[in-house]
Amino acid sequence: MSETAVEARETRKVYGQGAAAVTALGGVSLAIRKGEFFTLLGPSGCGKTTLLKLIAGFESPTAGQILLHGSDITFDPPNTRPVNTVFQSYALFPHLTVAENIGFGPKMQGRPKAEIAETVKRMLALVRMEQMADRKPGQLSGGQQQRVALARALAPAPKVLLLDEPLSALDLKLRKEMQIELKRLQVETGITFIFVTHDQEEALTMSDRIGVMQAGRLLQVGDPRAIYTRPANRFVASFIGESNFLHGTLRGNEMTLDAGPVLPVEKGDNAPAAGPVTAAIRPEQIRIAAGGGIPAKVRDTVYFGTDTHCVATLSDGTEITVRLQSPVSGDVGLHPGSDVHLRFEPGALIVLPEET
Amino acid sequence: MAERSSFDISRLPGFATVAVTVFVLLYLPIAMLVVFSFNAGDSVAIWEGFSFRWYPEAWQNEEVKDVTFRSLKIATAAALISTTVATMAALGTTRRRATRGQTFVYVMINQPLMVPEIVTGVALLIFFSTIKVATGYQGLGYLILAHSAFCIPFAYLPIRARLEGMDLTLETAASDLYANRWQTFRHVTLPLVAPGAVAGLMLAFVTSLDDVVITLFVKSAGQDTLPTYMLAQIRRSVSAEVNAISTLLLLLTVVLLTAFFLLTRKRS
Numbered sequence A: 001m002s003e004t005a006v007e008a009r010e011t012r013k014v015y016g017q018g019a020a021a022v023t024a025l026g027g028v029s030l031a032i033r034k035g036e037f038f039t040l041l042g043p044s045g046c047g048k049t050t051l052l053k054l055i056a057g058f059e060s061p062t063a064g065q066i067l068l069h070g071s072d073i074t075f076d077p078p079n080t081r082p083v084n085t086v087f088q089s090y091a092l093f094p095h096l097t098v099a100e101n102i103g104f105g106p107k108m109q110g111r112p113k114a115e116i117a118e119t120v121k122r123m124l125a126l127v128r129m130e131q132m133a134d135r136k137p138g139q140l141s142g143g144q145q146q147r148v149a150l151a152r153a154l155a156p157a158p159k160v161l162l163l164d165e166p167l168s169a170l171d172l173k174l175r176k177e178m179q180i181e182l183k184r185l186q187v188e189t190g191i192t193f194i195f196v197t198h199d200q201e202e203a204l205t206m207s208d209r210i211g212v213m214q215a216g217r218l219l220q221v222g223d224p225r226a227i228y229t230r231p232a233n234r235f236v237a238s239f240i241g242e243s244n245f246l247h248g249t250l251r252g253n254e255m256t257l258d259a260g261p262v263l264p265v266e267k268g269d270n271a272p273a274a275g276p277v278t279a280a281i282r283p284e285q286i287r288i289a290a291g292g293g294i295p296a297k298v299r300d301t302v303y304f305g306t307d308t309h310c311v312a313t314l315s316d317g318t319e320i321t322v323r324l325q326s327p328v329s330g331d332v333g334l335h336p337g338s339d340v341h342l343r344f345e346p347g348a349l350i351v352l353p354e355e356t
Numbered sequence B: 001m002a003e004r005s006s007f008d009i010s011r012l013p014g015f016a017t018v019a020v021t022v023f024v025l026l027y028l029p030i031a032m033l034v035v036f037s038f039n040a041g042d043s044v045a046i047w048e049g050f051s052f053r054w055y056p057e058a059w060q061n062e063e064v065k066d067v068t069f070r071s072l073k074i075a076t077a078a079a080l081i082s083t084t085v086a087t088m089a090a091l092g093t094t095r096r097r098a099t100r101g102q103t104f105v106y107v108m109i110n111q112p113l114m115v116p117e118i119v120t121g122v123a124l125l126i127f128f129s130t131i132k133v134a135t136g137y138q139g140l141g142y143l144i145l146a147h148s149a150f151c152i153p154f155a156y157l158p159i160r161a162r163l164e165g166m167d168l169t170l171e172t173a174a175s176d177l178y179a180n181r182w183q184t185f186r187h188v189t190l191p192l193v194a195p196g197a198v199a200g201l202m203l204a205f206v207t208s209l210d211d212v213v214i215t216l217f218v219k220s221a222g223q224d225t226l227p228t229y230m231l232a233q234i235r236r237s238v239s240a241e242v243n244a245i246s247t248l249l250l251l252l253t254v255v256l257l258t259a260f261f262l263l264t265r266k267r268s
Helices: A048-056 A099-106 A114-125 A142-154 A170-190 A202-206 A225-231 A234-239 B015-036 B052-060 B064-093 B100-108 B117-135 B141-163 B170-176 B181-208 B213-218 B226-236 B240-264
Strands: A004-015 A022-033 A037-041 A063-068 A083-088 A158-165 A192-197 A210-213 A217-222 A243-250 A253-255 A262-264 A274-281 A288-289 A294-303 A309-313 A319-325 A341-344
Touching: A004 A048, A004 A192, A004 A262, A022 A048, A022 A063, A022 A192, A037 A048, A037 A202, A048 A063, A048 A083, A048 A158, A048 A192, A083 A142, A083 B170, A099 A114, A099 A142, A099 B181, A114 A142, A114 A170, A114 A319, A142 A170, A170 A202, A170 A243, A170 B170, A192 A202, A202 A225, A210 A225, A210 A234, A217 A225, A234 A243, A234 A274, A243 A319, A262 B226, A288 A319, B015 B240, B052 B064, B064 B100, B064 B141, B064 B181, B064 B226, B064 B240, B100 B141, B117 B141, B117 B213, B141 B181, B141 B213, B141 B240, B170 B181, B181 B240, B213 B226, B226 B240
Parallel strands: A037 A192, A037 A210, A083 A158, A158 A192
Antiparallel strands: A004 A022, A004 A063, A210 A217, A243 A253, A243 A274, A253 A262, A288 A341, A294 A309, A294 A341, A309 A319
């Protein structure tokens, strides 16, 4: 038995024909493991929702294959796939009660009535909506509708649950609650979750693994820590969290910055051996010191509550953002124009591969 | 003061006078018709005491019975045909992404609302007489077809209003939840459209029931409907019988329109 839940093989999707053709997905290969919380992360239009639709069966790929638990489902209609979706708009049936909505899947599967009733009861308890069983979706709040949509998609016990930006319509506080709730549901049910979002923080906090997408291509797949600490390229480094980019020349494990100083570096995947390179460093990895390190001049400080960001310029004009913890009282004591030194641990500066 | 600055049309001078005048003009003639349908005498202008005599009298008139049943037959058939067509049109124009030329399709479907009835009447007269010559068929079919045609927009509008703005992914969600095409239609699309379709059916029925202009052009000899019969009666002599029939028609319309209102009002 394979340990792969969903596999995409060289999957391409092109909309339109001839000159008007738009490539939504350009030959993506990806294996999602059984029982994992996998997130497809990328800006809008990157192809993440297209990939989800291909897995659900709402669209057919132009080329390539989709496999579910090892069997080819590329051209199976959606109603024969043991895969369910939580839609961005929830798509709850407005003429049915909460209980009838949740029972819809098992009913269409032809399960016996007693079993459906038992499933509905279990699902209502799972999403803590027992009190709302007889309400219509129109009488529920956004967060409640979200729970019903989840319960409805989980009720037929799918092999894979697809979630298409389900939290995007909720306000910040509710979204945080639902993130925890979703993770709990995934652990309790053991079902493979494929979650689509453009929110990098959501992806980092919930996922077992993340696939970062841009312009129809899969750029990097890895666990949140790997994606954050060892971004595969400049796009990943800037889309997930914030990054500073430094340009210079690489020789061995040392990099001579265009601004002058020579620094030890960590080589990312596919980084070149030598020559002109770009390296990334996170704002929170940099400390401000009285001496040593890279000389810089403070341009501005911005107060963010728990953090204060200090923007400093190097001698060649490169801007570097440093994230400092705000002191208990007063400001960080840095004023525009003052000279500082920037320091960081060896290994914090990652050499990125050349842009293709 | 904030209350002063906010504009409220009901505070304009003469607002109450205009409103009351309009309602009186609208309903006074109808009220008089209803009152005089209970007149004991023959006159429709002089009150001679209360009586129910015109109701049984109208009912015993074989001609009235005949035209009433013909009208009901035509209205029922036309309402069913036009609502079926309008339901399909509404599904086709709302349960999908908006496309180019959508407005043109709306205009085409609602064409009978814009084209003067007299034009439609003449056009149908010429069109149907060609068919009559070719086939020799003289029956009620022509009236039913004509009524179905001009009832389509009346049936279409409430159905479209009902479906407009409903989530387009509902059918996708049903197919995701293991429903095949027929089950999706049966359990999702049909229940969503049903209240609109019933409302459209009633509106089309009422519209067909009181049509005069197109019916006059299309009907063959001996195919009088209730409205055209009443028109002919009034031309000859004003009969109090017509008042009674009108009152009953009014009652039927009020009942149907109340039901229509209850069906189409927004659920709280």
